[in-house]
Amino acid sequence: MTPSFMRRDRVFDFLAPPLPPDALLDTSHGPILYLEDISVSFDGFKALDALNLYIDDGELRCIIGPNGAGKTTMMDVITGRTRPDAGSAWFGSRIDLLRLDEPAIAKAGIGRKFQKPTVFENLNVVENLELATHGDKAVWRTLVARMDAALRDAIEGVLATIGLEADAYREAGALSHGQKQWLEIGMLLMQRPRLLLLDEPVAGMTHEEIERTAELLQRLAGEHSVVVVEHDMEFVRSIARKVTVLHEGCVLVEGDMATVQADPRVIEVYLGE
């Protein structure tokens, strides 16, 4: 194979005009996320064992699995927090996630909600959303950044989506647990991500809050791709179109909820032993 710098049908890479970040993401082949043969081990323990997972553009996917199945490790790999020992991870067919660090991956369009709701407790709701806004996050730019009309509109839009209009100027630390979860989802939306990774978005929520969250996620799918890791089966059943069951670091079963629930291997993993 001719090395790329010797090929006569293309210019040198460094001469090519840089692609705008949005154009870099290429989902024309269908999937927005490709995880292939990903393995991660911690001191001999295989957290992920040759995991293969594909998420389609605009899909709402639920990932379930018993404790230690590797759900959080998988999110760590996608967001750049953990480097896998082997395998490849691509965002669209052009962005190699393994070559980017956390801020670069966030900028490329992947938003992540942590298992424990994590917001900036000493800032108010609007300030939390302001900091999450997409755009230049270099040091000098933030020093001179001003709240402009476009940003104000964006924040108002997200406030309406997550239903926190009335609490816009409350300190985030004073919000209820469920409201913090929503605020964190709102912060992800301000980033304008193409792929949302949500780690247990309804943990600690009341029944009514869970219903509202389910509704919110249904609305987000389509425009965004959403991956939900959840323990709450009731919730998964209410939103899931396609479910992936992880077990011991690899995919056990994939399919719609009914198929998954009927599968004897899943029943064994959840009820057996």
Add this chain to the structure above:
Amino acid sequence: MRWLMADKGGLVMLAVLAVVVIVVPLANLVIPPDSALHVSTYTVTLLGKYLCYAVLALALDLVWGYCGVLSLGHGAFFALGGYAMGMYLMRQIGERGVYGHPVLPDFMVFLDWQALPWYWYGFDMFWFAVLMVALVPGLLAFVFGWLAFRSRVTGVYLSIITQALTYALMLAFFRNEMGFGGNNGLTDFKDLLGFDLQADATRVALFLSSALLLALAYLACRAVVGSRLGRVVVAVRDAENRARFLGYRVEYFKLWVFTFSAVLAGLAGALYVPQVGIINPGEFQPLNSIELVIWVAVGGRGTLWGAAAGAVLVNYAKTSFTAVLPEVWLFALGALFVLSTLLLPRGLAGLLRRRGGAS
């Protein structure tokens, strides 16, 4: 200007500063010495010293109170700024030294050195010295911070290595072959920009410069804290990973604040040295940096004006205490720290705020 109007504590502080700036020079220069209202030159210099400490406290509050980086070595940047100014003052002595050498400072003649070391070049020019006052601490903070923050050293580990930094610098500056006067440091200064350092008017001018520096430093810090960068820095303090996954390069933000703070500390040190008349390796002592942390803790971290007030109050207490019961002072200081941590986690500023006072 809106941010300044909302900052009541800061306005009060600036107002007090303005009054002091008008009253003290008048009381020193105009009111005759036998009057009860006369303020001695000693007191003017003492106040000027407190103001330099207040600037140093502001610098620490920015990194500790807002960015959550507890530096236990901020005294090093203060001392480096002081040394840069001291080198200028040494070169100003010229032939008036004990040995009367036209170029070499006394201690170099004493050590039998033949020529000025290369790093002393340029310090005969004031603008160069001022440049170094900002550049040397800034550069050290930048390199040190780059290595530490990039390796994601945080919390107590970072505090310990900052402490090690100032300790290492102290040991280095103690050595005669470093060319900074060793144990004795730099002293016996004569004049600054041609003004006699012993003259009352010069002392008052230095005091006024310190007050001006404090006011400007306060406004600069307040502007930083009020900007989006200030909110990012608080965000990093409270939830570093969240900030990182939102796309902020957390290391760069810490580095920027750390470097900015070191430059401020250096400027404070540069104004401190001509007022106290000496700079020696003792300024690098870890104890100094720890005392600085206590000023900020007592005043109230994360408020800026609280830190500045804490610096002045604790140092005033120190001056009064050490005059009466010198051996008890360290116990008092320790007790102050323990009590303020236990009873006033947000310092005196927090107490005022709880009373429904300044915000």
